Amino acid sequence: MLLAGLALGIALLVPFFYFVHRSPALQPQPLPSVQGISNGGKINVLLVVAHPDDESMFFGPTLLSLAQLGVYNIRALCFSTGNADGLGSVRKSEMATACSVLKIPTENVDVVDHPALQDGFSSLWDQTVIVNLLRKTVEDHNVQVILTFDSHGISGHPNHRAVHSGVRAFLLEGGKPTESKRSSVQVWELVSTNMFRKYSGPLELCASLLKRISGDEEKLHRLINPSPSTSIVAMSRHKSQWVWYRRLFVLFSRYTYINTLRKMPGY
Numbered sequence: 001m002l003l004a005g006l007a008l009g010i011a012l013l014v015p016f017f018y019f020v021h022r023s024p025a026l027q028p029q030p031l032p033s034v035q036g037i038s039n040g041g042k043i044n045v046l047l048v049v050a051h052p053d054d055e056s057m058f059f060g061p062t063l064l065s066l067a068q069l070g071v072y073n074i075r076a077l078c079f080s081t082g083n084a085d086g087l088g089s090v091r092k093s094e095m096a097t098a099c100s101v102l103k104i105p106t107e108n109v110d111v112v113d114h115p116a117l118q119d120g121f122s123s124l125w126d127q128t129v130i131v132n133l134l135r136k137t138v139e140d141h142n143v144q145v146i147l148t149f150d151s152h153g154i155s156g157h158p159n160h161r162a163v164h165s166g167v168r169a170f171l172l173e174g175g176k177p178t179e180s181k182r183s184s185v186q187v188w189e190l191v192s193t194n195m196f197r198k199y200s201g202p203l204e205l206c207a208s209l210l211k212r213i214s215g216d217e218e219k220l221h222r223l224i225n226p227s228p229s230t231s232i233v234a235m236s237r238h239k240s241q242w243v244w245y246r247r248l249f250v251l252f253s254r255y256t257y258i259n260t261l262r263k264m265p266g267y
Helices: 003-021 055-056 060-069 088-101 127-141 158-172 181-185 205-213 228-236 246-252
Strands: 043-047 072-078 109-111 146-148 186-190 223-224 260-261
Touching: 043 055, 043 060, 043 127, 055 060, 055 072, 055 088, 055 228, 055 246, 055 260, 060 228, 060 260, 072 088, 072 127, 088 109, 088 146, 088 228, 127 158, 146 158, 158 186, 181 260, 228 246
Parallel strands: 043 072, 043 146, 072 109, 146 186
Antiparallel strands: 186 260, 223 260
C-alpha cells in the first residue's frame, strides 16, 4: 500500500515538474556581462574546484546550461587529485571522463598535484600556491569568468573553503597582472544553502520559479539544469566515489537540478 501510494504521488508530480522545468522563466540565461568581457567571440570561463567530482556533484546545472547557450569556452582547474585514500591518479582520470560528459573538453581539464594542496579535512592549503597557480591559468588562457565555491563551500569542507579564500586573495591582493585585466574578470560563487534546501531536490525548481516571477533576490543568477540525468551520469563516471550515499546525494541534492550564483561579495 505504501509503495503504491508513493508511486501514485510520483506519477502526479512528474507532469508538474515537467511544466516547471519547461517554463520560459527557468530557461538558461547568459551570465550578466560587464564592459569589455567579450570581443564578440566565446567567453572564457574557468571552473575552480578542490577535488575531482566537485564539478559533477555541485556545478552540473551551471556547466550544462552554459554549454547549451554555446557562447562559453569552459575550462576546469582542480586544486587536488583527491588523494586522501591513495586514489589520486584514478580520480584524476575520472574527472577528465566526467568533464567530457559535462561538455568540458578533456584538454581543458587541469588537475593539480602539489604537496601544499593535498586532499584532507585536516590539510591546511597554502593560499600563496593557490594564487600563483590561478594567476598562471588566468593569464595563459585569457580567463574572463571564474566560477567557484562561496565561503561555506556547500558542504563546509575546509578544502572547498580554501579554494574560495584563494580566489578571493587572487582578486584582492594583486592577482591580476594589470588593473585593466582585473576590471574585465567576473567571479561568480555557488551559493550554499541550509540543509533542508540542500536536499530538496527538484522541489527547488518550484521555489526558484516563484522567486524569479516575484523578482525576489534579483542579484542572484539561477541556472536550471537542462539535463539532470546528465549530471548523474557524470557523477557515475567517478567510479571510485560512486558509493550508495553519493548516489542518494545526486538524486536528492538541489545541486543536481539548480545552481544559484552570485558575484563574489566585496569585489
